[in-house]
Every structure is written in structure tokens, then in C-alpha cells.
Amino acid sequence: MALSRNEDQRVSLHTVERLSVYRRKLEELSHEGVEFVHSHQLATMVGVTPAQLRRDLASFGSYGNIARGYEVAKMITTISRILGTDKLQNVGLVGVGDLGRALLSYRGFEERGFHIAAAFDIDPAKVGRLFAGRRCYHLDELEPVIAQSNLRIMVLASRPEGLQDIIDRAAAAGVRAFLNFVPRTTVTPPGCFIERIDISAKLEKLSFLVKQQEQCT
Amino acid sequence: MALSRNEDQRVSLHTVERLSVYRRKLEELSHEGVEFVHSHQLATMVGVTPAQLRRDLASFGSYGNIARGYEVAKMITTISRILGTDKLQNVGLVGVGDLGRALLSYRGFEERGFHIAAAFDIDPAKVGRLFAGRRCYHLDELEPVIAQSNLRIMVLASRPEGLQDIIDRAAAAGVRAFLNFVPRTTVTPPGCFIERIDISAKLEKLSFLVKQQEQCT
């Protein structure tokens, strides 16, 4: 529902989401000096079954040593290569509001291979200024900046009005994927991907679970 | 993986997530004066198949009029009741950093039935101050404020250090559900639910998809 294209891939998208989790835990282990880890160890640490972890790793041909387990360092680089985060890549941001500024000042993205290289807004009070060292461009400059900074991924944190237009323009200018925080349904341009983060919906899901649990009592 | 309990429920969690999307679109339609909507209309608007929409609505006994479709106003209140957002409920927030302040100043939560009633931090520069009208308490006051404001849901936007401790204390004080923005694996206390929002992981997923698509070319 959230995504458009889903053609024959070697690795399932569920697996890809778990790879992020594995990698983060593996990096923790690496910092602690751990060199090898068994499937059941890592699995219990991140809350999956050992069988699922093995299957996830096997889906791209893993190198688990039967006696010693998986090599932590090698697994980190392998997962990074699969995710495409082995090199720092530029991403764009539309909407320098409260949320957009929080994203701009967050250091965690750089650690994971993402650099917010450019921001866009329409508010004259923001255009031209620097936010956490990054220039805020007017939305009119979307196309040239996308080309110049080679943006393939764009984060959407503006207002709902005109969102589809921004998506279509960005897609035409070369953006292939969108991370959308704006609670509005969108049409995914052909060849593109849109991933939604709907915080209110997550709260509603939790509210449902709490309510359901109370009723079961 | 993200959730702990998943006992025999009448409505599937996938359905619940879609209910949020349906409700948002239904509210838009309601504002436009639409009174009835057919499954295929609403389905194409939110990007699901008509069959899935009908099944989702049927899973809690829906009232679709065969000739006119579903009654928009009635469906909104029904979904709200299912999600437990028909009455405004208090939620807590831990961590008044960049992200926490963005969440505090966001008006959208109130519209969906959630009121961030209290915030917690450990930074002396923040404790005691007001943020968007809400008081920031010291983490030491977690338990009494949870009881006083009747918090069942808590949003986590602090640093990774000590996160599990906060969760355990909040759970012991009566919190049943957590929305966690902090990229650290957690242990879910019995009877509780934790929903993660991992923004970096979403970017990694998009990075994977873009990379995969380029390779397919």
C-alpha cells in the first residue's frame, strides 16, 4: 500500500527492514570488541527467532562459520553494501518547519550514510538562511538543486497543500524515492517509491491495542 | 518483531493500520460534504483494492448500504471508537530535544485524539520550563505525573542511554504502550506494547530500493 514497485527482488522487503536492525546491533557489538556472533545470540538481542535471522542472512548468501558464527565486521559491510549505504549519499528535505529542523540537526543520519544536502521551503523568512549548516532554497529552485546535488531521495515535511506537485516535480527532476511525513495520500510516480511515516497512525494503533487489552480483562 | 503481545484479536493489526488511513480520507470527504462513498471510490483514493477495503470494514461488522455505499459520518465515528480515539487521551513524552519539541508543538495530534499532557527531561535547562504550553518535569517525577495525568501511552524521544530503565519504570507506573523514536533495541515489559519509528531504517529501505532498481536497468 505504501509502496508502488515491488518487482522480483532477491531480498524480501521485510528482510531489508530487519537488516537495518541487525546492522545497528552488530555495530554495537563491534564497538564492544565482539568479532563473531551466533544466530541465536544476535536473534535474541534484537527480538527475532534464530531461524528467521539465518534465513534473512542466507537470502543474500551469508558466510556463517558453523563453529564460530557470523563475522561481525564482514556482516556490517555486507549489509551496508546491500542497503546502498556504504557511501554517503545526499538527500533533500522539503519543509523547514519544526519537524524539518529537527531532522536537519539530527546527527544520526550521517552515521548511517545519509547527508541532508539541501532544504527547500516557501517561507521568505526561511529561504536563503542556513539551518544546521545547510542552505534553505526556495521551492522554485527544486529542479536545479536536485540535479546539482544529485539527489535520489527526498524527505517530505511540508504542509499537505501542493504535496503531489512537489513529488511530481522532484520525480521528473530525478528523485526516485520519498520519505513522507505529511499525512496526505499521494500518487506514486512511475519508477518511484514512497515510504510513509505516519506518527498519528502509530499512536492510533497503540491506542487500539491498549483499548483491546483493557476489554479482554 | 516490533510488538510483544498479539493475542486473538477480532481485527488484524494490518487492518488497524489501514483504518487510520481510511479515517483521514473520510474526514477529508466529510469536509467536502460527501455523505456516502462506495468501496471502490474510497479504495482508489487511498490506494488499496476495493476487496480489501470491504474486508477491512467487514471485519468489525460494517454497515454498507448496497445502493449508496458507506455512510461517511457513521464510519468516522465507528473507526474512532475502534481505535479508542473518540475521547481525547493524555500521552506523555520523554526527551524534550529537537524531536520532542517538534512533537510538542505539532497540532495534528489533538485533532486525532491525543494530547501530550506532560514532558520529561533530565536537562536542568529544560526542567520546569513550559514547551508549547506543556510543563517539562524532571524524570524523577515520572511515576507521580503518570498517575496524576492518567498516562497510558508514552512517546520516547530521549537519548539511548537508560532507555530500558525509563520503559520499565513507566510500565510499572501504569503506562501500557510506547512509541519509540530512539534507535535502540528494547525489551517489552509484559502486558505492554512498543511501536518503533526508525527513520534511518526507512531511509535505508528506500536506499535499497533505489539501488536495486538501478541494478535492474
Added chain:
DNA sequence: CGCCTCCTGTGATTGACTTCACAGTGAAAT
């Protein structure tokens, strides 16, 4: 050297969600 133990990788199975397809139905039209 041979046995034993424990782990990985994977075929097979189960379970869950989605999609298909159609019977039943109510309203409008004639």
C-alpha cells in the same frame, strides 16, 4: 583417528493476509 556436540543452511510445513469471484440484495427505472 573417530566420536560427539553444536551450529548453519534449507526443504517442508504452517499460518496469515490478500485477492478472486460470485451469490444475494436493494434501489431505480420502465
Added chain:
DNA sequence: ATTTCACTGTGAAGTCAATCACAGGAGGCG
């Protein structure tokens, strides 16, 4: 009144992911 039409609700089929369970293998140890 009857026919027609399009839509809903749902059994059945299909699809996909998670889990089970075990064959095979690598090292440790006597």
C-alpha cells in the same frame, strides 16, 4: 410489478512470510 443494474459481504483460492525440523559439517577431545 418487474426487470435491470451495480454494489456489498464472504467463501474459496492464491500468495507470501514465518516457523519447524533436520541433514550436513566444522571443530574439540579423548
